[in-house]
Amino acid sequence: MTGTFHHDDRLKISHGNLTKIMGTRFDIILLEKGEELASGIWNETRQELIRLDKMLNKFDATSEISMLNERAFLYPVMVCPELFQILVDCRIYHEKTMGLFDISLKDLSKVVLSESDYSVSFLSPEISLDLGAYAKGYALKVIWDKLIKHNVPHAFVSFGDSSILGIGNHPYGDSWKVSITNPFVQNEVLGEIDLKNTSLSTSGNSPNYTNHIVRPGSGQKNNERKLVCVVSGNPVDAEVLSTTLMVATEQEQERILQNFEIESFKIYNT
Amino acid sequence: MTSKKQNKQSVDLSLRQFIKDLGGIAGGTALLASTPWLQSFTVDKLSELKKEKARLAVIGTGSRGQYHIHNMLDIEHLEIVALCDNYIPNLKDASVLCPKAKTYTDYKKLLESSEIDGVVIATPLNWHAPMVLDALDAGKHVFCEKAMALTMDECKAIYEAYQQTDRVLYFGLQQLFDEKYIKGIQMIHSGLLGDIVGMRCHWFRNHDWRRPVPSPELERKINWRLYWESSGGLMTELGSHQLEICNWAMGQRVPVSVSGMGDIVYWKDGREVYDSVNLVYRYANGVKINYESLISNKFNGMENQILGNRGTAELAQGLYYLEDDDASPAIQQLIAEIRDKVFSAIPAAGPSWRSETKGKYKPYAIVKNTAGVHSGASMIGADADGSDLILSSFAQACITGEKAKNIVEEAYVATILCLLGNQAMAEQKTIYFPEEYRIPYMKF
Numbered sequence: 001m002t003g004t005f006h007h008d009d010r011l012k013i014s015h016g017n018l019t020k021i022m023g024t025r026f027d028i029i030l031l032e033k034g035e036e037l038a039s040g041i042w043n044e045t046r047q048e049l050i051r052l053d054k055m056l057n058k059f060d061a062t063s064e065i066s067m068l069n070e071r072a073f074l075y076p077v078m079v080c081p082e083l084f085q086i087l088v089d090c091r092i093y094h095e096k097t098m099g100l101f102d103i104s105l106k107d108l109s110k111v112v113l114s115e116s117d118y119s120v121s122f123l124s125p126e127i128s129l130d131l132g133a134y135a136k137g138y139a140l141k142v143i144w145d146k147l148i149k150h151n152v153p154h155a156f157v158s159f160g161d162s163s164i165l166g167i168g169n170h171p172y173g174d175s176w177k178v179s180i181t182n183p184f185v186q187n188e189v190l191g192e193i194d195l196k197n198t199s200l201s202t203s204g205n206s207p208n209y210t211n212h213i214v215r216p217g218s219g220q221k222n223n224e225r226k227l228v229c230v231v232s233g234n235p236v237d238a239e240v241l242s243t244t245l246m247v248a249t250e251q252e253q254e255r256i257l258q259n260f261e262i263e264s265f266k267i268y269n270t
Numbered sequence: 271m272t273s274k275k276q277n278k279q280s281v282d283l284s285l286r287q288f289i290k291d292l293g294g295i296a297g298g299t300a301l302l303a304s305t306p307w308l309q310s311f312t313v314d315k316l317s318e319l320k321k322e323k324a325r326l327a328v329i330g331t332g333s334r335g336q337y338h339i340h341n342m343l344d345i346e347h348l349e350i351v352a353l354c355d356n357y358i359p360n361l362k363d364a365s366v367l368c369p370k371a372k373t374y375t376d377y378k379k380l381l382e383s384s385e386i387d388g389v390v391i392a393t394p395l396n397w398h399a400p401m402v403l404d405a406l407d408a409g410k411h412v413f414c415e416k417a418m419a420l421t422m423d424e425c426k427a428i429y430e431a432y433q434q435t436d437r438v439l440y441f442g443l444q445q446l447f448d449e450k451y452i453k454g455i456q457m458i459h460s461g462l463l464g465d466i467v468g469m470r471c472h473w474f475r476n477h478d479w480r481r482p483v484p485s486p487e488l489e490r491k492i493n494w495r496l497y498w499e500s501s502g503g504l505m506t507e508l509g510s511h512q513l514e515i516c517n518w519a520m521g522q523r524v525p526v527s528v529s530g531m532g533d534i535v536y537w538k539d540g541r542e543v544y545d546s547v548n549l550v551y552r553y554a555n556g557v558k559i560n561y562e563s564l565i566s567n568k569f570n571g572m573e574n575q576i577l578g579n580r581g582t583a584e585l586a587q588g589l590y591y592l593e594d595d596d597a598s599p600a601i602q603q604l605i606a607e608i609r610d611k612v613f614s615a616i617p618a619a620g621p622s623w624r625s626e627t628k629g630k631y632k633p634y635a636i637v638k639n640t641a642g643v644h645s646g647a648s649m650i651g652a653d654a655d656g657s658d659l660i661l662s663s664f665a666q667a668c669i670t671g672e673k674a675k676n677i678v679e680e681a682y683v684a685t686i687l688c689l690l691g692n693q694a695m696a697e698q699k700t701i702y703f704p705e706e707y708r709i710p711y712m713k714f
Contacts, residue, residue: 013608015601027601031608158601161620173613178600180619192615204621227621 005042007035014038021049022057022135024160028143031154031171041150045143052142055083056135058128068120069128076112076119084118087111090134093240096259098252101244102216103129133203133213136163137239140199144235162202163239166195180229182270190268193231198263201238203228203246204270215247222247225270232262241265275344282345282662285449286313304459304521306675307446311663315670319347324411324668327352327386329377329401330393331364333481334415338390339367341658348665354380357491377401381408388438388668390661391415394494395501399424402439406431411438411668413661417506418685422707425689429682429709438667440660440674441681443514447663448656450588451515454636458519462590463578466520469559470575471512473504476568478537479545496541503532503543504563505688512574513551514684515585516559519576522676524683524712525551525559527702532695536566549691554714561691583636591631679711 003018014030110123136159154168166176175196182188183206204227213222232238354374355361374380388411399419445451494500530549551559581592600618694701
């Protein structure tokens with residue numbers, strides 16, 4: 001991965017950027033911090049993202065999740081407490097989404113979590129965990145906590161457009177305002193969303209990337225031309241729901257949403 | 271005034287304005303320092319000339335000479351007072367273009383005229399050295415076509431004569447006055463592409479490189495490009511521009527060695543010079559120029575690629591590409607809007623952007639106007655490639671007497687490299703840059 005950091009001291013804007021992180025790029029804009037503080041925060045953010053990528057990215061053969069996927073059918077694999085907690089969390093989301101959020105993509109009941117020693121074992125050789133619908137939301141939450149710790153009043157954070165966090169507001173507005181564009185029709189704006197201390201997650205198919213969201217159980221690949229946007233103060237909720245609601249029926253959507261407190265939810269036909 | 275003439279003058283003024291503006295921007299002085307021949311190429315210096323005109327003669331009025339005449343007729347601060355060619359049909363054609371100019375068949379007689387300030391030489395390569403040296407000797411300012419000369423010793427003689435003279439000497443490296451090269455090289459020097467890690471230059475045509483010959487005894491005179499006695503072949507005729515560009519991009523560094531192969535692959539018509547050349551020039555830091563020219567297939571056209579660890583420039587097309595072209599346009603827009611105190615919705619939300627879906631490199635234009643793109647197909651010259659501006663600068667220098675920095679040195683380096691390339695191909699071995707042809711200007 002490559003990264004850049006630029007700081008404009010006159011305007012007190014800093015921009016940090018990483019490419020090829022969690023399968024996408026990462027951008028953060030920090031306001032009202034001097035260069036030294038801002039670059040310190042950026043370095044910490046960068047380290048954190050690299051650390052999480054090494055833990056959660058199954059496309060990295062040396063990541064902790066890859067090690068787990070490779071061995072957990074053969075013997076119980078001990079994982080770090082943070083990853084263990086994430087897997088427990090994913091199980092809770094699985095329940096809250098009627099099984100539609102499933103990091104095993106097949107059968108989560110075949111994944112055994114042992115709290116006594118933080119070990120994980122798979123009961124079937126076909127199980128392989130994929131945190132793609134969770135990791136970016138989790139990373140946003142971790143970064144948000146860091147920004148709070150450093151008293152950053154205003155920031156805009158984006159994981160490749162699909163997972164966004166708006167903290168405080170734009171210097172010339174009372175929020176951060178983003179528009180949702182139709183991936184199939186150039187320059188068509190589907191809607192606008194104001195973000196103030198909240199996050200937005202968007203899932204959907206695009207012309208060059210489709211069939212990547214799978215309905216657990218049936219294994220059916222989703223190729224619908226639609227976008228699902230979820231706004232929530234909890235970036236993990238937003239992340240989990242945007243993917244889950246993409247494959248849920250209308251009835252399922254209603255029932256699932258009863259288990260969450262989110263700010264808004266929209267589906268756009270593209 | 272014709273619209274074409276107006277257009278040429280506006281290109282001239284626009285580059286002059288660009289050079290002037292460079293002085294005012296951050297880092298502009300440093301950029302100007304890397305293009306010192308442009309220091310006097312400003313609007314102000316042009317207006318200082320008032321109504322003065324350089325009195326110029328054109329020696330060699332074949333196709334390239336006539337191309338220069340067309341450009342010269344559009345330049346206000348010069349007049350063509352004399353023409354010279356020992357091939358009468360060409361002299362007559364040129365005379366039609368400038369009927370008032372006095373005609374000569376012997377350049378030495380022309381050089382005796384006190385009414386000539388400077389000469390523009392566009393003759394076969396073997397004539398460059400004697401004509402340049404004689405013209406300087408006669409007190410004339412000189413503009414000579416590239417390459418500098420047929421042999422390394424002749425180049426050295428010209429370089430040494432230039433050190434002794436107060437006359438102005440230019441060589442036809444028009445890319446030094448071509449906006450897209452100037453801006454492109456400046457962007458490279460500013461670090462746009464990161465470190466230069468390699469260069470690839472090629473020039474492909476599908477043409478026999480011949481001119482029709484009215485009677486057989488004129489073959490070597492008219493098709494001088496095809497014989498070693500009068501030509502360095504593809505290297506001096508095409509490669510010299512491209513090798514100069516590589517050295518310019520490398521910050522005046524010069525390769526230490528060259529290896530290569532040259533053959534007559536297709537045009538086996540009695541010519542002596544290769545119709546296919548492949549060479550590798552190697553710099554001391556390991557960076558290499560891959561040079562290739564072939565004139566029996568035009569698929570690849572002409573290009574000068576400068577490869578950096580962060581991006582690639584295709585200078586002939588005026589384009590550049592970035593290796594990690596992952597900057598989010600929405601984020602860029604957001605930053606720009608904050609700078610401009612604008613608050614609006616930025617198009618930042620959508621399905622996840624994925625670096626692995628990126629198929630092609632996206633081209634960015636070095637200059638907005640791409641009118642001067644040279645496909646490499648023409649045997650004479652392209653429009654707006656700097657050929658007219660370098661003559662405008664030369665005419666200005668003839669009036670002011672101000673020497674243009676670096677042009678002679680760049681021409682010297684590029685020509686020696688071409689000739690070393692020819693030597694490497696002829697001897698089929700690696701040739702190292704000889705001590706005796708090194709000049710203080712060169713950095714290895």
